[in-house]
Amino acid sequence: MMGYRMIRRTTASRRMAVLAPLAALLAAIVLNFVLYLLMGKDPGAVFYAMLLEPFISWNSFAEVLLKMTPLLLIAQGLAIGFRAKVINIGAEGQFVLGAIFASSVPVWFPQATGWWLWPLMLLLGAIGGALWAALPAFWRVRLNASEILVTLMMNLIAAQLLAYLLVGPWKDPMGFNFPQTVMFQWDAMVPTLFPGTRVNVALILALVWSVLAWVYMQRSFQGYQLVVGGLAPHATAYAGFSEGRAVWLSLLIGGFAAGLAGAAEVAGPLGQLQRGIASGYGYAAIIVAYLGGLHPVGIVFSSLFMAALYIGGDNAMVSAGLPASAVEVFQGSLLVCYLAAIVLVRYRFARPAEVAA
Amino acid sequence: MTTLNRRRFLQTSAATGLAAGLPGLAHAQDPLGIALVVPSPVGEVGWSHALAMGLEPIKAEYGDGVNITILENIPEGPDADRIMNKVVSDGTRVLVAGSFGYQNGAMQIARRNPDVTVLHASGFMVAPNFSPFAAKYFQGTYLMGMAAAALSKTGKLGSVSAFAIPELITSINAFALGAQSVNPDVEVSVVWVNSWFDPAQEQDAAKALLAQGCDVIFSNAQDTPSVVSVCEEAGAYVFNLNSSMKANAPNFYLGCVETDWSPFFVESVKAHMDGTFEGRNAFLGVEDGVVKIVDWNPDIPAETKARIDETAAGIADGSFHPFTGRIVRQDETVGVEDGETLSDEAIVSMDWHVAGVTTPLPK
Numbered sequence: 001m002m003g004y005r006m007i008r009r010t011t012a013s014r015r016m017a018v019l020a021p022l023a024a025l026l027a028a029i030v031l032n033f034v035l036y037l038l039m040g041k042d043p044g045a046v047f048y049a050m051l052l053e054p055f056i057s058w059n060s061f062a063e064v065l066l067k068m069t070p071l072l073l074i075a076q077g078l079a080i081g082f083r084a085k086v087i088n089i090g091a092e093g094q095f096v097l098g099a100i101f102a103s104s105v106p107v108w109f110p111q112a113t114g115w116w117l118w119p120l121m122l123l124l125g126a127i128g129g130a131l132w133a134a135l136p137a138f139w140r141v142r143l144n145a146s147e148i149l150v151t152l153m154m155n156l157i158a159a160q161l162l163a164y165l166l167v168g169p170w171k172d173p174m175g176f177n178f179p180q181t182v183m184f185q186w187d188a189m190v191p192t193l194f195p196g197t198r199v200n201v202a203l204i205l206a207l208v209w210s211v212l213a214w215v216y217m218q219r220s221f222q223g224y225q226l227v228v229g230g231l232a233p234h235a236t237a238y239a240g241f242s243e244g245r246a247v248w249l250s251l252l253i254g255g256f257a258a259g260l261a262g263a264a265e266v267a268g269p270l271g272q273l274q275r276g277i278a279s280g281y282g283y284a285a286i287i288v289a290y291l292g293g294l295h296p297v298g299i300v301f302s303s304l305f306m307a308a309l310y311i312g313g314d315n316a317m318v319s320a321g322l323p324a325s326a327v328e329v330f331q332g333s334l335l336v337c338y339l340a341a342i343v344l345v346r347y348r349f350a351r352p353a354e355v356a357a
Numbered sequence: 358m359t360t361l362n363r364r365r366f367l368q369t370s371a372a373t374g375l376a377a378g379l380p381g382l383a384h385a386q387d388p389l390g391i392a393l394v395v396p397s398p399v400g401e402v403g404w405s406h407a408l409a410m411g412l413e414p415i416k417a418e419y420g421d422g423v424n425i426t427i428l429e430n431i432p433e434g435p436d437a438d439r440i441m442n443k444v445v446s447d448g449t450r451v452l453v454a455g456s457f458g459y460q461n462g463a464m465q466i467a468r469r470n471p472d473v474t475v476l477h478a479s480g481f482m483v484a485p486n487f488s489p490f491a492a493k494y495f496q497g498t499y500l501m502g503m504a505a506a507a508l509s510k511t512g513k514l515g516s517v518s519a520f521a522i523p524e525l526i527t528s529i530n531a532f533a534l535g536a537q538s539v540n541p542d543v544e545v546s547v548v549w550v551n552s553w554f555d556p557a558q559e560q561d562a563a564k565a566l567l568a569q570g571c572d573v574i575f576s577n578a579q580d581t582p583s584v585v586s587v588c589e590e591a592g593a594y595v596f597n598l599n600s601s602m603k604a605n606a607p608n609f610y611l612g613c614v615e616t617d618w619s620p621f622f623v624e625s626v627k628a629h630m631d632g633t634f635e636g637r638n639a640f641l642g643v644e645d646g647v648v649k650i651v652d653w654n655p656d657i658p659a660e661t662k663a664r665i666d667e668t669a670a671g672i673a674d675g676s677f678h679p680f681t682g683r684i685v686r687q688d689e690t691v692g693v694e695d696g697e698t699l700s701d702e703a704i705v706s707m708d709w710h711v712a713g714v715t716t717p718l719p720k
Contacts, residue, residue: 167719269435276434324430
């Protein structure tokens with residue numbers, strides 16, 4: 001490979017862009033097929049449970065939609081910032097703060113009833129996430145502190161705040177000292193969309209949010225400013241666009257979305273605030289955002305894909321007796337193959353002679 | 358016309374129940390699906406490992422008659438709920454929910470599926486087909502306390518503990534009481550790490566306790582040898598719960614308060630097969646063959662060891678109970694009056710430390 005260089009293709013072929021993910025899937029299947037044979041597992045049963053069942057069984061697909069909801073919300077918010085080169089790694093903490101803000105209603109008013117309860121909680125959650133993101137935005141704009149480091153550190157602070165509330169003031173008084181709040185009342189739960197499943201109204205919010213993100217990024221002047229600011233910061237400075245404004249907007253939007261997702265999680269499938277709320281959606285959404293090419297439409301598909309991978313992995317553990325680590329190997333190898341394929345769609349190898357010429 | 362009275366209602370329900378049970382008989386040859394869901398990797402040692410080992414005798418006894426699925430590393434919350442629902446809809450009829458945090462999800466499954474038997478670790482809810490189970494670790498930690506006090510030079514003992522829940526609080530209290538029975542001036546410090554599985558934080562906590570002068574450490578509910586290996590390196594005696602970690606501390610391993618869940622699992626599966634299962638609060642100890650002490654360290658002075666053996670025999674035959682008064686609380690009020698013994702109910706909901714435990718409970 002000595003002397004070979006990678007050259008960006010002038011135009012990426014549309015056919016290849018579609019074929020690349022399929023090729024990646026095929027490569028991952030072949031790699032893992034061998035692994036399962038060595039482990040003495042039936043590869044057919046594993047792949048059925050992992051890749052087909054999430055889509056052909058309604059129960060599994062409903063769980064995919066449930067899992068997709070927070071990923072989609074957070075990733076759309078993060079992608080806006082990423083395109084403006086404002087790297088918010090703190091969605092996990094903003095998600096937790098959203099859950100905490102939303103939980104304040106049922107924790108402080110466990111007897112409250114009314115149709116407005118869960119919408120209020122979602123709104124509070126979004127505000128909580130935005131406030132948590134406002135701190136790194138302030139430090140970045142005023143003190144030029146790296147938002148990457150500050151947002152990451154604030155995840156740890158959010159986790160401690162959650163732990164403090166759960167073992168302290170918000171602990172369920174009847175819960176034998178277990179670190180969790182009371183179960184929420186009925187009106188504090190986001191209504192489900194389909195009977196018998198856990199998919200709730202938050203999925204619709206996430207889809208609406210995706211449309212808004214598309215309009216904002218692809219059609220609005222402010223969105224254009226953000227994108228150009230990310231591509232050419234000096235040029236935008238000459239053009240009179242404010243970098244501070246881009247930082248504020250990116251972090252507030254990202255925090256708002258992550259907070260909303262946290263609120264929907266705690267008022268949705270969880271039904272009480274507990275440690276399990278911080279389950280890594282904030283980090284997974286970073287992968288989702290990049291897999292979707294930071295494009296609002298791409299992110300809808302990548303969040304569906306990631307959610308299906310999670311559910312499929314669990315299915316493989318349950319039905320095919322695959323250990324948890326083998327599921328992670330498959331998910332990891334699929335992502336690596338996909339990223340490699342994407343690179344080959346955008347770049348091509350050039351022979352040394354070609355490079356010299 | 359028949360009137361619906363309580364008796365008739367019971368008869369009808371019983372008949373319905375019987376009818377619901379009949380399809381099961383038709384498939385008597387199908388293997389019984391048993392699933393274990395645990396929050397951490399099963400690995401070689403620790404809580405999840407002990408639960409998985411508890412199912413081994415069932416495999417040995419019934420062979421192809423049972424189909425055991427182990428689901429490891431399942432975080433508490435919506436994921437666990439989904440996975441438990443999935444195993445049950447795939448045919449599991451005995452579900453072992455191996456962590457407190459699975460309680461709400463597991464209880465919902467028990468209510469929706471009367472033909473499923475659920476065994477739930479360390480909870481407090483009971484239903485006709487739902488048994489919470491817990492080990493009387495305090496029986497073993499009391500004995501460990503006696504050994505720890507005899508070996509400690511500083512008179513300071515420490516415990517790295519997961520969560521301030523009654524199960525762990527009672528273990529620490531009994532540890533302190535046992536130590537005080539040998540040396541009344543012993544003090545116990547506790548660090549709560551608020552995690553079931555966080556090796557780095559557990560090691561830091563152990564180092565902090567050692568730095569404070571504690572020279573015997575109780576690794577309370579850690580799933581890894583994190584604390585045990587730190588203590589071996591530092592030359593401090595250490596013991597843990599559930600399964601032996603002697604390999605990680607060949608010189609300073611004080612012993613292990615082992616849990617052997619198999620008697621309870623075997624009994625429950627048998628009852629499920631016979632249709633005689635009844636949900637109960639299963640609080641299991643030495644007398645049930647569930648709590649065992651293994652790998653005693655030979656450094657324990659012979660005189661102390663003789664006293665320990667005597668106490669152990671007393672616990673096994675019921676003539677001695679670690680929580681017999683007079684026991685003073687940390688806040689200097691009386692916790693248990695002279696001559697009285699705490700009931701199981703009081704033990705499983707214990708939310709106070711005994712005097713001699715210096716760290717206040719997180720409130």
